[in-house]
Amino acid sequence: MNPEEVLENCIKAFKITNKYFPYVSFERALFLGWYCNLKEPCKFCYMSVLKERIKEPKKAKRSLASILAEAILMKRIGWKLEFISGGYGYSEEEINRIAEAVAYVQRCKQYLNVGVVDVENINLDVIEGVVGAVETLREREKLCPGKSLEKIKENLIKAKDLGLKTGITIILGLNEREEDIEKLLNLIEELELDRITFYSLNPQKGTIFENKPSVTTIEYMNWVSSVRLAFPKIKIITGVWTDKISMISPLILAGSNVITKFPLFSIYGTKYAHWVEKEVRKVKELYGTFTDLDILKGLKKLEKTPYVDEDIKVSDKTVELVESIKSEISKKINDYINKVEKRAKNGE
Numbered sequence: 001m002n003p004e005e006v007l008e009n010c011i012k013a014f015k016i017t018n019k020y021f022p023y024v025s026f027e028r029a030l031f032l033g034w035y036c037n038l039k040e041p042c043k044f045c046y047m048s049v050l051k052e053r054i055k056e057p058k059k060a061k062r063s064l065a066s067i068l069a070e071a072i073l074m075k076r077i078g079w080k081l082e083f084i085s086g087g088y089g090y091s092e093e094e095i096n097r098i099a100e101a102v103a104y105v106q107r108c109k110q111y112l113n114v115g116v117v118d119v120e121n122i123n124l125d126v127i128e129g130v131v132g133a134v135e136t137l138r139e140r141e142k143l144c145p146g147k148s149l150e151k152i153k154e155n156l157i158k159a160k161d162l163g164l165k166t167g168i169t170i171i172l173g174l175n176e177r178e179e180d181i182e183k184l185l186n187l188i189e190e191l192e193l194d195r196i197t198f199y200s201l202n203p204q205k206g207t208i209f210e211n212k213p214s215v216t217t218i219e220y221m222n223w224v225s226s227v228r229l230a231f232p233k234i235k236i237i238t239g240v241w242t243d244k245i246s247m248i249s250p251l252i253l254a255g256s257n258v259i260t261k262f263p264l265f266s267i268y269g270t271k272y273a274h275w276v277e278k279e280v281r282k283v284k285e286l287y288g289t290f291t292d293l294d295i296l297k298g299l300k301k302l303e304k305t306p307y308v309d310e311d312i313k314v315s316d317k318t319v320e321l322v323e324s325i326k327s328e329i330s331k332k333i334n335d336y337i338n339k340v341e342k343r344a345k346n347g348e
């Protein structure tokens, strides 16, 4: 890797991004639970470690009230749901019910990242797109033995044929090499992807990556700027954890237009959240907030949001279901807000 070349590419990539994406926003995956039923889990995933300990998978799934409370709060603060996500093992019926309910409370269509599911059995009126968890293009059989790339590709092609948008996720820090960038560019072209999410590996205790270094900032910039230069209009979402906040402005300069992967309610309103906002604002306009408690509490409206209200059609059954758990949802919303206020006050 030639660092000078990477920096020159970033300058070009930033200019291109500014042309098609005037602002940066936050997104976050909405998790359905902490269980994945893949027989051979991915070698880097914390679910592979948790799996042994989870004796009753049903209890590892979140309640619908908790999922919807999070969706409502995210709309308030202007964080789009990156996708509805969970490990493998959710039935199409469950996914459909949850996607309808989330779309109903958010008044907007959703992305799914729930393994290879038959999208034809989902209410496509509430789905904007499908994301395939590709994760890596090197040693894929070893690192993701249970997730066939061919099946993911077939699923994405099918989704595209049905008129949906498509995307993939890639984790950096899994021993990838610079020459793998070309493989990624080819895959984006082959599948005509609308978006890509990059994550930086957060090495998990108990996995083979424990104590291994993750991707460096310059390497991350190289991947992002290469994609931006080759695909000017693609949405590029970059994930960083709280130990990598200083990567944010370099990644925006490299071509990212969405930032993701924070423990939202644990750091909202804290010094880390202020730092995240500052990292974005120093280089670009920010839509959404990570610090305003009045907006989170619903006392004030967000001025600039990436959300656009849509006409969402869901079944009567879903409407009845959501209405029947309204008080439970309100209680969960209050629990989340109280947790945030406590942490922000204590300066944690």
Ligand code: SF4
Pocket (backbone or CB within 6 Å): 035, 036, 037, 038, 041, 042, 045, 046, 047, 048, 086, 087, 088, 133, 147
């Ligand atoms: S499919 Fe997803 S949740 Fe399941 S082991 Fe792999 S990365 Fe983890």
